[in-house]
Amino acid sequence: MPDQSDLSQDYPAFREDLLREAETLGEPQQAVLFSTYASLAAENGDTSDLTYVPILREGARPFQVDGYAWDPAQGELHLAVCDYHSDDELQTINFDRADQLFKRVRRFCELAIDRDFVQSLEETSPSFDLASLLFEIQGKIKRIRCVLFSNARLATRKKTLEADDLIGAQMSQSIIDFARFIDIQNAQGGTEPIELDVQELNEGELLPCLDAHDGDESVESYLIVMPATLLARIYGLYGARLMEQNVRTFLQARTKTNKGIITTAKDEPGMFFAYNNGITATASGIVVGQDENGQPGIEKIEHLQIVNGGQTTASLLYASDHGSADLSKIFVQMKLSVIDPAKVDDVVPKISRYANTQNRVSEADFFSNHQFHVEMQKISRRLLAPVMEGRLAGTKWFYERARGQYRNETARKSAKDRNTFQAEFPRNQVIQKTDLAKYQISFRPDPAMVSLGAQKCFLGFADEIGKKWESERAAFNDAYFKEMVAKAIIFKSLDREVARAQWYKEDRGYKANIVTYTIAWLVHHLNKQKKKIDFELVWKKQEPPVELQDCLELLAPQVANLLKTPPAGFSNISEYAKKPACWSRISEADLECSDDVLEATISFDEAQARSADNKAAGKIDIELEFEQLLFTESQRIVGLEAFLRQKGLLSPNSQSAIGKLKRHQFNLSKSEKRALEHLFKRLDDEFDAGPKQWAKEAAA
Secondary structure, three states: OOOHHHHHHHHHHHHHHHHHHHHHHOOOHHHHHHHHHHHHHHHHOOOOOOEEEEEEEOOOOOEEEEEEEEEOOOOEEEEEEEEOOOOOOOOEEOHHHHHHHHHHHHHHHHHHOOHHHHHOOOOOOHHHHHHHHHHHHOOOOOEEEEEEEEOOEEOOOOOEEEEEEEOOEEEEEEEEOHHHHHHHHHOOOOOOOOEEEHHHHOOOOOEEEEEOOOOOOOEEEEEEEEEHHHHHHHHHHHHHHHEOHHHHHHHHHOOOOOHHHHHHHHHOHHHHHHHOOOEEEEEOEEEEEEOOOOOEEEEEEEOOEEEEOHHHHHHHHHHHHOOOOOHHHOEEEEEEEEEOHHHHHHHHHHHHHHHOHHHOOOHHHHHHHOHHHHHHHHHHHHOOOOOOOOOOOOOOOEEEOOOOHHHHHHHOOOHHHHHHHHHHOOHHHEEEHHHHHHHHHHOOOOHHHHHOOHHHHHHHHHHHHHHHHHHOHHHOOHHHHHHHHHHHHHHHHHHHHHHHOHHHHHOOOOHHHHHHHHHHHHHHHHHHOOEEEOHHHHHHHOOOOHHHHHHHHHHHHHHHHHHOOOOOOOOOHHHHOOOHHHHHHHHOOOOOOOHHHHHHEEEHHHHHHHHHHHHHHHHHHHHHHHHHHHHHHHHHHHHOHHHHHHHOOOOHHHHHHHHHHHOOOOOOOHHHHHHHHHHHHHHHHHHOOOHHHHHHHHHO
């Protein structure tokens, strides 16, 4: 955990960013705090993607909720409440303040299951949205996860607490204060470490274990018989934070509870250990003690992550919540690998990949580490954007493929170098991978998927790009990146203008839905005329053409009105926006749209011609990149010959190619190049790395 002095240094930059964002977007500062924390919490596994619902009543019996998410498959309701401090310096709060805010959330939930209270609320208000949902699903909620977002520092260390039942569901409470916010940010794309006091959670008992490692200093292995009650209790407290990111993605993509696991747990608990494949998990450290009989047992686990068996874990909790199984009779086998923290980023993804092959986890599920991101990052660091009118120098767009990259780049530089870096990569020209998914899917157009939230939207995008990468690798080049940036420019510009519009200020709410649906409607409308937005023009101007911007601003309040007046049967606007039926209705709506927007478009034929030219250029770029690889890494490749022959990986053509490289001849035939490309792909699959790592593995 960062100490107070470190936090005092981090806070001014955080506050400056928050104020700048609030001013740019025209949003209240507390709303920006919510979106900042909610995004981080979802990526860390603390919550699902939260919908912003600023609900507040002061007075004798105050209540407050700032965000929610409902996961019907797991029966989990996620709620968030904000504690925003406008002070220039970092403040400290005690747990009494946190408890007050949690009580406000509890009070709203208790009121919302009363029909009279729901009917007393204004139907277009966020309060009605959430209250009506709670009233409808109250009997289906098995677990409530409530999180407090605070830009102050909590005086006590414990951040996750078990609580009493609430409206018939088990409730857990957690806190993301500023110290924890920084901890999560510093995890750089991984999850914030969880420190488990196993003995405390296991009713004072150690967790028996069998030492099974072979002496490798970087990894220690243990075999464990895990009581289902302990596993369910840990998962009940920490939820998706326990899941290694790829497994969390896997579970999000496949929300159906495993009926086979539930049936075994209910009907044959004594056979669960024999029938179930068990769990594979990793940790960065453990504390092993001895019980009263001198037998080894685990006292504490640092950064426990389940890399295979997430479905088993979630299903056992489901069985417990629904009262269909007696977990005290169930035990689960677990293989726990304790990994040197310096090697976690390299080893854990491999364990996850290999452990999940039986479950058909696709490449899209591992998309966070996909080569697509590496390519977009590489292009972003070298491609200079055109100089905007009124400026002297061009800038670049920073693609952030791992959380915190931009912040880390600026943090480790001197003041002078930081200013130079930010002049080259302005803060408002950062694109995060989840934001990229939002932009691309909006223009697909599929605003209902965007409305599902950042993580689910990213899954859809990953599936699409994962398939396209395999079949059309050449399409992902400079031209693709320029179009990607153009979509970001259009989206961000509309988002900013909607927030500033008087019609929106008079009736705030649902801005994220309004923006994606407005863009989607226009794209759909232009498609019917066989027209496409001229993204090349947007890239050259580095802003939307006036005709395009004016049209979107004309459409936005019309789209907002449609969203806020759903048809009968849909009382919750945020949930309605997630339905294909919503997009079907809005896409066919007859909205006022200026013909001037056609000045910012091109025909389908011209778009296809540009695409063909760009793909041809992309193929040339790939060929040049491959030629450069052969030239710079030829000796490493030659050095692998004996290893490749031993593994039976050499074909006649690849052997012929390596023979030429030995003689420093680079004029390879097409068949020889294809053979080497195929060989490199097989090596990539084996080692998840390039020629340097291949050589290292071969030497080992």
